[in-house]
Amino acid sequence: MLEVTNLQNGEVLPHRLCLLRVVGTQPEATCAAIHNQSDNRRNGALWKIHQGGFNALVPLVKGKNDLRIICGTEETTIQVVYKPLDIPRFIRLVYITCANEDKFQGPKDMERSPNTAVRKIQTGALVLQTFVAETLAAEGLGRRTFRYEVDTEGNPIVHVIQLPLTIREAHKFTEERLWETSALHILSSHLADKNCKYVAFFGGTRFMNPDKTILKHETEIMALTKGQVSLGGGGLALVGTGALYSWATEVDDVMEAMRDPKPVDTTSLMDFSGGRGTWGASYGTHLGSVLHELAHTLDLGHTPHGIMARGFEDLHVFFTTTKLTSDYLPQSPHHSSVMRQSMSSSLIKESVTFTTDFVRRIPLDNINMTVEPPKEPLASSGVYSPPILTRRYPTKFNNSNSDSNSPLTLEDSLSSSQTQKNACSRTLLNAPSPNITSSILNNNKLQENDGSKCRAFWARSSAVLLAFHKWLNVVTDGEAPELKGVTGHAIKVGCCSAMSVVCSTAGIRIVELRDLHTMAFHHWEFVTRPPPPVLHLPWAQVPHWPSDTHIEVVAEDSQGNLLKGCFMPRPL
Secondary structure, rough: OEEEEEOOOEEEEEEOOEEEEEOOOOOOOOOOEEEEEOOOOOOEEEEEEOOEEEEEEEEEEEEEEEEEEEOOEEEEEEOOOOEEEOOOOOOEEEEEEEEOOOOOOOOOOOOOOOOHHHHHHHHHHHHHHHHHHHHHHOOOOOOOOOOEEEEEOOOEOEEEEOOOOHHHHHHHOOOHHHHHHHHHHEEEOOOOOOOOEEEEEEEEEOOOOOOOOOOOOHHHHHHHHEOOOOOEEEEEEEOOOOOOHHOOOOOHHHHHHHOEEEEEEOOOOOOOOOOEEEHHHHHHHHHHHHHHHHHHHHHEEOOOOOOOHHHHHHHHHHHHHHOOOOOOOOOOOOHHHHHHHHHHOOOOOOOOOOOOOOOOOOOOOOOOOOOOOOOOOOOOOEEOOOOOOOOOOOOOHHHHOHHHEEOHHHHHHHOOOOOOHHHHHHHHOOOOOOOOHHHHHHHHHHHHHHHHOOOOOOOOOHHHHHHHOHHHOOOOOOOEEEEEEEOOOOOEEEEEEHHOEEEOOOOOOEEEEEEEEEEEEEEEEEOOOOOOOEEEOHHOOOOOOOOOOOOEEEEEEOOOOEEEEEEEEOOO
16 A cells, blocks of 8 residues: 655645655556646656655645555555745855856766756755755654745746856865855855855866776875865855766656766766765765755754764665664664764865854853852753664654653753764864775665665754754844853863853753864753743763863754854863
8 A cells, every 4th residue: 555654645845846755565566656636737757666665756836736646556645735935034056157167077978058057956956955844854843944046936046157267276276265255256246145045066176087097985086176165154055066967957857866876987077975986876975965064054063973974975865765764873783884984084074164154253251250040950841862873764754753852851851962073073174084994885885775774864953953043934033042151261060150051032942062173962952842041051961071171052042043153161
């Protein structure tokens, strides 16, 4: 019996591209058909069956969409409602060319014009919008996502601008300088808008392998790539286009593009597959890296696992697998390989604070030093989520059964991000990563073949920060939360004078602790119960501390107002 596992009948979607996970196909069936009976402009599409089920991406029309699913003699229908987002803030997409070159790199027989780049970016952008909604819903946080600037047909608009640089001049720039040059060019143009954040694609990325050497390691590939950039901060995420050739041009081609087993010819093309060597993995890794950098502009830091580590490399696995799990337990034979991989990458870099950062930074000497501790521990209304290493994605996403909604006492309210720090965040911006070991490569291939294991998820604190972010909700601007009661010296746990309080009249939704390299290591959240206006931070409940002398406190309230960039001495 056919069953849609990730959506309920009548569900309202805020995104145009609908992901359907369908199971229960007949054993002898090889494909299934889906027709949106509410869309007179499109015919039905066929979808290949894998392991007893299939996934489909179906464009929706505004309002009700009656989707008819047929597989052999089995048939079912589901109705979903597409209600476009009405959020004042939005994401603006930009394709950047050089003065003497507007094409992206790809096979010689491929159309590589700006128009093709725009279509590929449009399709990828819709996929990312759907991913955010699906993953936040899976965390029990509602089907929320960000809004794009769209045309009358509902397609994301991609602006094409030209830098006053030749491609050779651009290749001499560091990543930071290319980011700053692009940011200044965008903000000095007609595209400047305080209500938007930008995702820009630099079309001048070039992989150059004149000796036609067969390459196996990521560091070798990056060393031969010019104009490769992956930086997100402030209001701009800037990424290269080295693997744009692998992206689907049309929505109907996304699934096949993500499954494409064709090996990347590293004598002429950049392999962006995270060691897996296929076009499909390059698509997943490249598109996932875009989301990683966009998330930095949405104030997320790095995490030991998930999208904000190296989990973005499995974006294609998320979309092509009907049954998802994420169970990297310490006793798993693959756990050590996964962790080693996340610690050595040139794709993840230490965050940089740019001059266009929109979030205020508070100097230590301006923090109010006097505060009376609350009479009772308000943190008891926090919500516990099991460590991400033990969290499993259910086959059927059911928010009511989510472990993340189980309220615990103050003593039990430990964060999901308390596991060991990820050393990948400490790599310098231009430092090459160590060679990927053979065990890591083998592990990647195992994951791609197995299909059920997927690292493309949000660490819990990242998910909560996104769910209440201004760019995903209609909210009223207000004052950022305040941190009070911090002394100018090291804090000794258990000392009453060292008590620290986060305050917001809108109510605190999450407080996240990060080290000096933006790695989150602990958080408290208030999701299912009324958020407290005052949160007394229980330092003694933090089981593991980084070695840094100071830590960063990040807080978000119900209106998406952020306290960020507030550094304080690490408690002893």
